[in-house]
Amino acid sequence: xxxxxTIDIIKSTVPxxxxxxxxxxxxxxxxxxxxxxxxxxxxxxxxxxxGKQPQALANAVYAAAAHIDHLEDILPVVKQIxxxxxxxxxxxxxxxxxxxxxxxxIKKVLGDAATPEILDAWAQAYGMIADAFxxxxxxxYQEAENAPGGWRGFRPFVVERKMKxxxxxxxxxxxxxxxxxxxxxxxxxxITVRVQPDNESYTHIRHYSLSAAPGEDYYRISVKREDAxxxxxxxLVSTYLHNSVNEGDVLEISAPAGSFTLDQEQNIPxxxxxxxxxxxxxxxxxxxxxxxQPEREVTFIxxxxxxxxxxxxxxxxxxxxxxxxxxxxxxxxxPLDQTLCHKxxxxxxxxxxxxxxxESDFYFCGPVPFMRAVNQALQAWGVPxxxxxxxxxxxxxxx
Numbered sequence: 001x002x003x004x005x006t007i008d009i010i011k012s013t014v015p016x017x018x019x020x021x022x023x024x025x026x027x028x029x030x031x032x033x034x035x036x037x038x039x040x041x042x043x044x045x046x047x048x049x050x051g052k053q054p055q056a057l058a059n060a061v062y063a064a065a066a067h068i069d070h071l072e073d074i075l076p077v078v079k080q081i082x083x084x085x086x087x088x089x090x091x092x093x094x095x096x097x098x099x100x101x102x103x104x105x106i107k108k109v110l111g112d113a114a115t116p117e118i119l120d121a122w123a124q125a126y127g128m129i130a131d132a133f134x135x136x137x138x139x140x141y142q143e144a145e146n147a148p149g150g151w152r153g154f155r156p157f158v159v160e161r162k163m164k165x166x167x168x169x170x171x172x173x174x175x176x177x178x179x180x181x182x183x184x185x186x187x188x189x190x191i192t193v194r195v196q197p198d199n200e201s202y203t204h205i206r207h208y209s210l211s212a213a214p215g216e217d218y219y220r221i222s223v224k225r226e227d228a229x230x231x232x233x234x235x236l237v238s239t240y241l242h243n244s245v246n247e248g249d250v251l252e253i254s255a256p257a258g259s260f261t262l263d264q265e266q267n268i269p270x271x272x273x274x275x276x277x278x279x280x281x282x283x284x285x286x287x288x289x290x291x292x293q294p295e296r297e298v299t300f301i302x303x304x305x306x307x308x309x310x311x312x313x314x315x316x317x318x319x320x321x322x323x324x325x326x327x328x329x330x331x332x333x334x335p336l337d338q339t340l341c342h343k344x345x346x347x348x349x350x351x352x353x354x355x356x357x358x359e360s361d362f363y364f365c366g367p368v369p370f371m372r373a374v375n376q377a378l379q380a381w382g383v384p385x386x387x388x389x390x391x392x393x394x395x396x397x398x399x
Contacts, residue, residue, distance in 0.1 A: 002068065002124055009121035010068045017065055020109055021058035028105035029054055036097055040202045042088055046235065061102075064129055071132060078136055080259045085133065086140040087192040087257040088205055089153055095130040102126065144255040149181030154194050154252040160218060162247050165311035166304075169277055170242055171211065171222040177250055184214045185256035187288040188281040188363075188391070191219055192254040197240040206237045209280035209365075210256065211312075213287035219253070222311060224277035260391035262288060263361065269297040271356045273347065273374055275366025276304060281391065282365060283312060290323050299356050303331040303347055303370065307340050329355055349377040358382065363389045 002010075017024070033040055044053065060081065067073045103123060107114045145152040161173035174191075176182055185191075190207045197204070208221035225242040226235025245251065262270075262285040270289060272282040279302055289298050300320075304310040310330070320328045331351075332341040343351055347370075356362075358381055364374045371390050378388050 002128060006121045006124050007069050009118055010065050010125050013118060013122070014062070014065050016110065016113070017058070017062045021062050022054055024102075024105050024109045025054040025057040025061065027109055028057070028102050031104055031108075032098070032101040035101060039094070039097075042090070042203075042205060044205065045202075046233075064125070068125055071129070075132075076259075078132055082133060082136040082140055083257040083259050084207065086137050086144065087190070087207060087254045089254065090137065092134045092138075095134060099123070099126045099130060140257075144183070144257070147183040147255070150183040150255055152255075154254050156250045157219070157253045159245060159247050159249050159251065162245070165222055167308045168225050168227070169222050169309075169311040170225070171220055172241065172245070172251075174219045174221070174251065174253065175217065182217065182219065183255050185210055186258075186261040187213060187284040188261040189256045189258035189284075190281075191221065191256050193221070193237070193241075194252040194254070195237060195240055195245075197236065197244065200236075204237050204240075207258075209258075209284070211280040211283045213284055213291055215291075219256075222277065222280050222283075258391075260365075260389065262363065263389075264288070264292065266361050267293065267296055269299070269357050269360040271299045271301070271360045271362045273301045273362065273364035273366075274303070275364075275370035276309070277311070278364070278366030278370070279311060280365075282363065283315075285363060286316075286319065286326075290319060290326065294323065295325055298326050299360070300326065300328040301331065301347065301355070302328075303333070303366070305333050306336050307332065308336065327355070347374060347377070349380055352377055353381065361387050361389070365391050368392070 029043075033043075060077065063074050063077065064071070071078075103119055103126070106122060107119060110118075141152055144150050156177040157174040158177050159172050160175045161171075163171045163173070165171050188209070190209045192205060192207050194203050194205045196202070208223055210219055211222040212220040223238050223241050226238045228234040260281065270285075272286055274282040282300065282302075286298065286300055289296055300316060302310065302316070307313070310332075313330070316328050320326050329343070330341040331343040331345070331347050333345060335341050335344060338344060342355075360383075362374075362378055362383060364371055366374075371392075375388065375390065
């Protein structure tokens with residue numbers, strides 16, 4: 001346990017972290033990779049370049065400092081991050097390295113303001129927080145390994161089938177190379193793919209939501225090809241999967257993980273809202289509820305630029321036709337054929353009020369501006385926070 005004096009010192013740094021947090025975490029990652037370049041095999045380089053990872057870490061450090069006297073308050077966040085750490089194969093021996101460089105970054109950014117007392121207090125606090133992560137993740141590793149068909153670390157899977165779903169999204173059907181069983185998962189979870197494209201010095205790891213209901217002898221992921229855009233290079237892993245990985249090739253996969261999952265204890269109407277490739281966890285949830293709760297009312301809403309970008313449209317239409325409990329709607333920003341969508345432009349509150357019930361459980365996923373708009377609409381409608389569920393692709397942010 002931390003002493004009252006240590007807790008008071010940590011609490012006193014909260015205003016400083018609010019101002020300098022991202023500078024500290026950006027400096028931290030620079031120092032970390034300079035001192036331990038081998039860790040570039042684990043971290044997402046694009047998230048570093050775009051500033052998403054430093055910002056996410058800054059938010060986490062700020063939250064830890066603010067709740068240092070009641071760390072149990074942030075346990076849900078610890079578990080959510082722990083899921084990603086387990087999927088990435090973050091190990092206990094990585095934590096001292098992180099701690100050493102985080103303290104070094106605090107000292108470098110704050111200069112003389114980082115007194116020995118502050119650095120010592122943060123060293124103690126970091127040790128306590130690291131122990132919490134290590135303990136939570138140890139349970140997760142054990143659970144993943146001991147599950148029927150489960151495993152630890154990365155396991156080779158064969159691409160049994162590769163299927164183009166839209167102009168930018170392709171599905172990959174993956175079966176274990178060893179022919180053994182695979183662990184089940186909860187609808188909404190993801191698997192983690194590790195690749196090393198030609199001419200790349202390091203391995204690259206990405207999380208991809210599972211886009212089918214559990215219960216098959218394969219995993220399916222549906223990957224959007226991230227093409228280059230002004231000020232943004234093409235996605236290294238997504239373009240590699242689209243352009244270079246073919247049926248029969250082998251990918252390394254870690255066991256399913258993730259805390260954004262469908263609450264199947266609920267029986268109230270369910271609304272699934274997706275934008276772009278955000279439909280992948282929504283498809284898994286949809287297929288699951290139709291299979292396991294066939295009488296539960298479910299509304300599936302998908303938004304895309306136009307029909308060329310709309311993946312799995314025919315599949316959704318077939319499910320809609322086959323299940324009386326399901327309704328589906330399409331929103332296109334700029335449709336090529338206006339008869340192929342129910343709404344033109346963007347999803348908004350008046351339209352949601354027309355096609356859904358306020359007394360529903362709402363799940364949504366997609367680009368951050370899309371999720372922000374949906375979240376604001378639901379809040380303005382007065383939907384309780386406990387019935388609003390969403391997930392970020394990549395480091396956690398805020399809406």
